[in-house]
Amino acid sequence: MTSAQTPRPAPPRGSVLGTEVRRVEDPDLLRGRGRFVDNIDIGDEDVLHAVFVRSPVAHAQIRRTDTTAAAAAPGVVAVLTAEQLGEDWVPAFAQIHDRVGRPPLAVDRVRFVGDPVALVVARTRREAVDAAELVEVDYVELDPVVDMEEALADDAPLQFPELGSNIALAVKDPEGDLDPLEGAARVVRLRMENNRMATSPLEGHAILVRPRLTRRGTTEGEASDEDVTGLDVWISSQHPHLARSLLCRWTGLPRAAVRVRVPHVGGAFGGKAGIVPEHGAVVRAAQRLGRPVRWSETRSETMLSMSSRGQVQYVELGLDEQARITGMRARLVGDCGAYAGHGGSFASGSTRTMSEGSYRIPRLRYDAVSVMTNTAPTGAFRGAGRPEAAAMLERLMDHAARESGLRPEEFRRRNFLAPQDFPHTTKFGARYDTGDYARALDAALEAVGADEVRAEQVRRREAGAPWQLGLGIASYVEITGFGGKEFAGIRVAPDGRLTVMAGTSAHGQGHATAFSMIVADQLGLPMEQIDYVQSDTDVVRSGGGTGGARSLQLGGSAVHNAALELREQAMELAAEMLEVATADVELTDGVLGVRGVPEGEGTSLTWAQVAARSHEDGDGLSVYHDFQQDGSTFPFGTHASVVEVDVETGRVRLLRHVAVDDCGTVVNPLLVRGQQQGGAAQGISQALWEEFRYDEAGQPITSTLADYLLPGSADLVPLETHLTVTETDRNPLGAKGIGEAATVGSTPAVQNAVIDAVAHLGVRHIDIPCTPERVWAAIEQARRGEHEPWREAPAVLDHLPDMEEKDDVEV
Structure with a gap:
């Protein structure tokens, strides 16, 4: 796609900011080296594959679910329903009604075409798909309501009859009977519809869960038993840290026991916020079976559910x-x-x-x-x-x-x-x-x-x-x-190479490029000397992920401030090494020298020299910064x-x-x-x-x-x-x-x-x-x-x- 571009003022001399720098993320994707959840190899031949059985009707009571034939199919390890996975709600990105939530699988009623009712876990995906066809569900169909305005009618079919209404949330103007049109010379009116869309990312929802097992003590001659004491999770999500928090609530495990990693994400656009109920089902299946389980949505599932x-x-x-x-x-x-x-x-x-x-x-x-x-x-x-x-x-x-x-x-x-x-x-x-x-x-x-x-x-x-x-x-x-906060960190290796991290989680926006530019601008270092790390809750301390166009203004500002702090650290150490006051040190093109004195031995230091000294004297140069935006x-x-x-x-x-x-x-x-x-x-x-x-x-x-x-x-x-x-x-x-x-x-x-x-x-x-x-x-x-x-x-x-x-x- 081509584009015309309005000329803009040139950036300050020597600054990389404001210039068109090619994305550093693209070579891996263009050369087929991108890693997505579905092609992550954890080196475990025991990885199982999950497939959901979904409702073919929009509204029905579930009279009976027969999993006998499916459980006996070749390669099947388990066929799970709400009876095994539980009726408690999977924690959601947002819940707008305190009496409405979603369990991992439908319990006694389905409420849309695609509502998951059973989960088949097998040795291969092919075997799981074949077995899912054998699950028999007896539905008693109920009248559905599809149109949002018809759902407001007094006689509309109810999703949750106990609520007495289909209304989940209502906001009334606090000024009551105010008529804002009173006294107008002319009033114009429109009724408009904003159409429902399929999010349709290139990659649907996906998750790979590996339980960490701890063997319990057993008496001699008895079969050993194991407890799931932790989880390694690879997930396609916009919010790694939020996903970890929700999974901890779901499993009852402490934060330190759950590691969430987000590899490349094949599109999101808001559709991969936190976790979804299917993620909860797969996690609970992995815990129950004590084996790694992988699930990736098909295109059909994505269209039905997202x-x-x-x-x-x-x-x-x-x-x-x-x-x-x-x-x-x-x-x-x-x-x-x-x-x-x-x-x-x-x-x-x-x-x-x-x-x-x-x-x-x-x-x-x-x-x-x-x-x-x-x-x-x-x-x-x-x-x-x-x-x-x-x-x-x-x-x-x-x-x-x-x-x-x-x-x-x-x-x-x-x-x-x-x-x-x-x-x-x-x-x-x-x-x-x-x-x-x-x-x-x-x-x-x-x-x-x-x-x-x-x-x-x-x-x-x-x-x-x-x-x-x-x-x-x-x-x-x-x-x-949205007035949020974000984390950034920078670590310097003994050879002067930098690792930058931020709590935002890119799924195509170019974070590695933009954040490296900000650091390079503040430190006068080439971008090739900067590595970027993201989307791993064991490496990046905290993060708000992406959404609401927050990444540069929050994550970028956190990185900017962290780079300023790191520069001060480096200048203080350089001043000590050069035996001058910190105020007399300046950083130019990656060289720390004495202000007003030509570069030379005894009057200037390379960035690598300062970095090496920082590791000789301690743990090296590093900064961890939290940025809070006021509004x-x-x-x-x-x-x-x-x-x-x-x-x-x-x-x-x-x-x-x-x-x-x-x-x-x-x-x-x-x-x-x-x-x-x-x-x-x-x-x-x-x-x-x-x-x-x-x-x-x-x-x-x-x-x-x-x-x-x-x-x-x-x-x-x-x-x-x-x-x-x-x-x-x-x-x-x-x-x-x-x-x-x-x-x-x-x-x-x-x-x-x-x-x-x-x-x-x-x-x-x-x-x-x-x-x-x-x-x-x-x-x-x-x-x-x-x-x-x-x-x-x-x-x-x-x-x-x-x-x-x-x-x-x-x-």
Whole structure:
């Protein structure tokens, strides 16, 4: 994929920061030397293979499970059900209802197609797969509920009848009966759907567990017995240390007894947070059998079990006579899927947090409910609630602009927060650091050539051309870092070689490159002299893993501060060796010398000489640092997209996509550009192609890559990426997150472009993905005068139950 790049000021002379350094991680992957969980060889021929038996129905009681034939099959070591593995809940990354959790296997009821009901463990995977076919489960089918709004009905089938409702979480506006639309000269309304997606990483969930056994004392002549006193775990996860914590809770073992290692991760995007119930089942099976057990998800399993998003949004915007916002009312439904999947809570959490976006909204009422359905539990996906917030706002702003007779950019300029408004605290507690939203908007419009595009649009409309042109923009702000903390450490070997470690856990972002650049910049050493270690809980003391675009601003800041401390250590030792004051020592290009004195014997030392001396006198130079960031950071930007739409068939063709993102200080433009391109590709894909769908019986109908549409290289265009730089003061690097920003901005830009292309025909809204069927139907409805972008929200959204309110922000 190619990319245009805005020229940026040159970095300070001699600094590697701000330059395009090639990724040091890539050679192993490109040469086939990458290690993933499924190909890790622990040198043990006794490794067993696990396969799950999964429910083929969406909602049913389990009357009986017969494992007799499977247990007798060749190579089978065990066939386990909830009776053997227990009914206690596997600790989760997030639990949003204190009475809803998931055991390792379904106990008496299945709640979605793919719910695991049994676990077969055999000598080989082939034998386990064959035996799994022999497990007989007697299901008594129950009525499912698939649609999130239908799940709110009084007579809807209940996942957990004892709860009396499918509602897992509700957030009511604390201001009660406030009407934010009162007194508005105009009110515009939209009902929008944010589609459910398959996370679809290259590699699904995977785990390899090796129990550590301690032989108990036995009397002579008796068979020996063994206790599992520890676990070695290799897992595909974004959070090694969190995974260890959850596994310790699950097993009751102390932290020191569980070692978690994460090798290369074949994609994650939020879908591999902590551990999942299947991991708990495999761990308990390994403990029970006293042998290593390996499990890797198939593509089919990943499609059935790893999904994200799913919201319905009812939003109303009040405007004055000058088209300035007077207030907004938002009522949202979030789809949890089965077992109160935490992805449904984003409607009540991060979408709510970012519901004001980049705009000045004097009055706001926000109510949301998270509801359980008989579909796969939802989780996070690149942005975790923030793309949904941006999609809601940016569609609404375009709609309001059109209803007001203004160009989309003019409407936004009238309502943007201005640079002098920062720092700015929103109603729900988000503390915006810095922003210059109009600057990013202007840059995007200039880069895309908005005037020329619109001139061509007019020409096509006047000519009645079958392919109509549309220009869409989206000006977003997103939250990253979440005010967290992170660990970094640096150790120096006797020869001067450095080992850098951080608690973040890369799965493709380029941590080894970026963090090595930061250390090299502070110490004046070549990057080839730096090794990077991550994702091993026995080596890296602590860590928050990856998620929320936290890695550079938290992990990078920790590494930066650790490098500063290490430099001070080295200069103090060099001063002692040179018999001068520490203030007289300077570090230049890896040489420690006396300030103002030419290099020479007795006046300067190489880095290796100082390192060797540190090991002669003690344990060597080393630093361990914990960085705490005071609050989140708020990157922003504007995306502009140009599409053409065949008004006779509804087909959409992407012509151009321009991303102008602002992530503060840029350490490596190459890495940032990669995040922009990858994020935009996923966001564009949601707007045009991707949607995970179920039929009325809860059966997935897009559960293979033949049915679930992902774009190929021919479907996308070269993504034009640009940057503005507005530094933050919340970390020493001045950096904000970039890992999810382009996903946040791209989807509504493309959606707005599609609607803009057919707006002259009377179309006011099209839900994503903007498939040919949906676009054609919207055009036909508009021609008949039937297209209306609003319908009344479910009554329950006006009468939410009393439930514990969710904290506002920065969880």
